[in-house]
Amino acid sequence: MRFRRRQPLVSPLSSRYMSEPDLGDFEEEVGGPDGGTDTGDAEKEGFERMEVNPPSTDGLGVVCAGDGIAVGNDPRLTAYVTVGNRSDVRVGRYLVVPYPDDEALLTRVAGLRYAQQFENDDANEIQARRAMKADGVDEADYKFLASLEPVAVVSGDERRMPDRVPKPNARVERATDKEAMKTGLDIPSDGVFVGHLAVGGRKVRTSASPPTIDYRLRDEYGDAEPLVFRHTLIAGGTGSGKSHNAKNILRQFLGSRYRLDDARRRPAVVVFDPQNEYAQMHDDPDVDKETRRRWEAEGIEYGGYDDTTAFVPDVAGFDYDPNHGAPQVEFSVPFEMARENPWLLAGAELSENQTMVLRTLLTDYFRDADEPTYDGFSDFVMDPANAERYIESGRAHEATYNALKRKVAENPIFGRVFDQPAPAVTEDKILDRFVRPGALSVVPTYHVTKSRAEEVVVLALASLLVDNKLSTGGRENIKETPLVLALDEAHNFLADTDSAQGRVIKGKFGEAAKQGRKERLGLFLITQDPGDIADPVFKQINTRVALNLGDEDAIRSLNIPTELEDRVPYMGKGEMVVYSPDNSEPVEVVGLSDPVTRHG
Numbered sequence: 001m002r003f004r005r006r007q008p009l010v011s012p013l014s015s016r017y018m019s020e021p022d023l024g025d026f027e028e029e030v031g032g033p034d035g036g037t038d039t040g041d042a043e044k045e046g047f048e049r050m051e052v053n054p055p056s057t058d059g060l061g062v063v064c065a066g067d068g069i070a071v072g073n074d075p076r077l078t079a080y081v082t083v084g085n086r087s088d089v090r091v092g093r094y095l096v097v098p099y100p101d102d103e104a105l106l107t108r109v110a111g112l113r114y115a116q117q118f119e120n121d122d123a124n125e126i127q128a129r130r131a132m133k134a135d136g137v138d139e140a141d142y143k144f145l146a147s148l149e150p151v152a153v154v155s156g157d158e159r160r161m162p163d164r165v166p167k168p169n170a171r172v173e174r175a176t177d178k179e180a181m182k183t184g185l186d187i188p189s190d191g192v193f194v195g196h197l198a199v200g201g202r203k204v205r206t207s208a209s210p211p212t213i214d215y216r217l218r219d220e221y222g223d224a225e226p227l228v229f230r231h232t233l234i235a236g237g238t239g240s241g242k243s244h245n246a247k248n249i250l251r252q253f254l255g256s257r258y259r260l261d262d263a264r265r266r267p268a269v270v271v272f273d274p275q276n277e278y279a280q281m282h283d284d285p286d287v288d289k290e291t292r293r294r295w296e297a298e299g300i301e302y303g304g305y306d307d308t309t310a311f312v313p314d315v316a317g318f319d320y321d322p323n324h325g326a327p328q329v330e331f332s333v334p335f336e337m338a339r340e341n342p343w344l345l346a347g348a349e350l351s352e353n354q355t356m357v358l359r360t361l362l363t364d365y366f367r368d369a370d371e372p373t374y375d376g377f378s379d380f381v382m383d384p385a386n387a388e389r390y391i392e393s394g395r396a397h398e399a400t401y402n403a404l405k406r407k408v409a410e411n412p413i414f415g416r417v418f419d420q421p422a423p424a425v426t427e428d429k430i431l432d433r434f435v436r437p438g439a440l441s442v443v444p445t446y447h448v449t450k451s452r453a454e455e456v457v458v459l460a461l462a463s464l465l466v467d468n469k470l471s472t473g474g475r476e477n478i479k480e481t482p483l484v485l486a487l488d489e490a491h492n493f494l495a496d497t498d499s500a501q502g503r504v505i506k507g508k509f510g511e512a513a514k515q516g517r518k519e520r521l522g523l524f525l526i527t528q529d530p531g532d533i534a535d536p537v538f539k540q541i542n543t544r545v546a547l548n549l550g551d552e553d554a555i556r557s558l559n560i561p562t563e564l565e566d567r568v569p570y571m572g573k574g575e576m577v578v579y580s581p582d583n584s585e586p587v588e589v590v591g592l593s594d595p596v597t598r599h600g
Ligand SMILES: Nc1ncnc2c1ncn2[C@@H]1O[C@H](COP(=O)(O)OP(=O)(O)O)[C@@H](O)[C@H]1O
Pocket: 236, 237, 238, 239, 240, 241, 242, 243, 244, 245, 573, 574, 575, 590, 591, 592, 593, 594, 595, 599, 600
């Protein structure tokens, strides 16, 4: 049980905090004692006119009983908001309703409305004309009502489901106590930093120092498994901030330790990088001292990561153009890998029959070849004597065989991707370096992007890692290192297709996702098409982070609570909703506006 000091949910207004220097961009933040920005004439007017019950520093209004007050099955909670506070109350914002003892109900504003104070039909010509000339309404003539959605009862450092009903006329206040809000929203105090709690894209601000609320993913032991091994999906449209935020989060993992076989080990992070962005994590970001100081104060890992290596696939005819200072190691994919993974040659374009015949050919070829190579296999398939043998014996239709000649044996891409001069990825000297505690290994594929070569490289290597991680006889360095496998543009590799290759991929990665928790293998998928991620993989994903997504089907495919879903199309750059039910209540978060390593 996490310990937190017991205290009232709303801490007294601290004047010191108002003048506290260098806590960051205040204008962006909402929620604190000074959360209301435009409290001008309306407020003054409000104070004068409503002198019977002037609002206190933190009170916004009271719970009213007119529509009933209920928690439980069909919660109903309405607050009357006093005139001076109206412009400050927005949908999504967090408010608290203290109980007479030191417990409090944390709520979220679910809806806002005006209602008439006095019986008066204002739908008439005279009233409308008069209103158009006036420069504002007389707020006091109207009720301003907020429907509040109960989130949790906060009792010191504990939270419960909303099981107590607030009294009529109970005060409704801004939530300004950081620890209490974390408790109410169930946000862990420790763990991997993702961003700051936000509402409508603006950081929630409390009376603590720093005033922002850090959102972290549980990364500790005891009864909770580190969430990284229960898989993460980052979804968002192009330019929404996926890579920027993915890099920031991956950088945090590199500073963590995870238990594996009774030892605490640093993870290896492997990134498949179609846009040539992640090897830049080797380099320092261009940020000022002030920002660094703030990151330090919040325990955020930052700075170029020294132990970064770019593992560059050697594909004939494609040159890699580095944009970072990380050391580069070239590797190639040996055709030998097709022995265990015949599907590497069977892209989506092979039919069922063709796939079956291909498997037969590969089996026969590998059985007899001393030094199997793609060229050797190609010759084997193209050899007229072999063709005749397979066709005559009825093991292959002529059309099928000819299709394989064309699609596999004479496929120029396979000739360029397999058996290149660089050391094979299966060699010790590559694999030992590739997966080590604390290693960030980036596989840039930009130079071969959108070609079949990219798919072969990514799938061959990712499978190699997954197979070693999951099989009992896997390589020691892979089995014994906690591994985070990140795939940017993941929909290109884990698509829900029904091809022979698609089925193998779905099976393999679905299994990896299922066993990852136990074996310490975390998938970290980044995509603009979450709907395209194969279902067996998708359903194992615990943490879903959605940045801005315009496509309705894509949003729906995320399968997140409606209240979060509704916000996704409105997210600005770096704004995200986080749905991680084992970690916290669903929340909105804004990622760091600066990259903690170099980006771009
Ligand atoms: N929280 C943020 N605040 C400000 N700018 C951001 C934020 N997150 C991302 N960006 C910027 O937005 C741009 C696009 O982000 P990027 O991560 O490259 O997009 P994509 O979703 O296509 O991967 C980059 O210049 C990035 O630095």
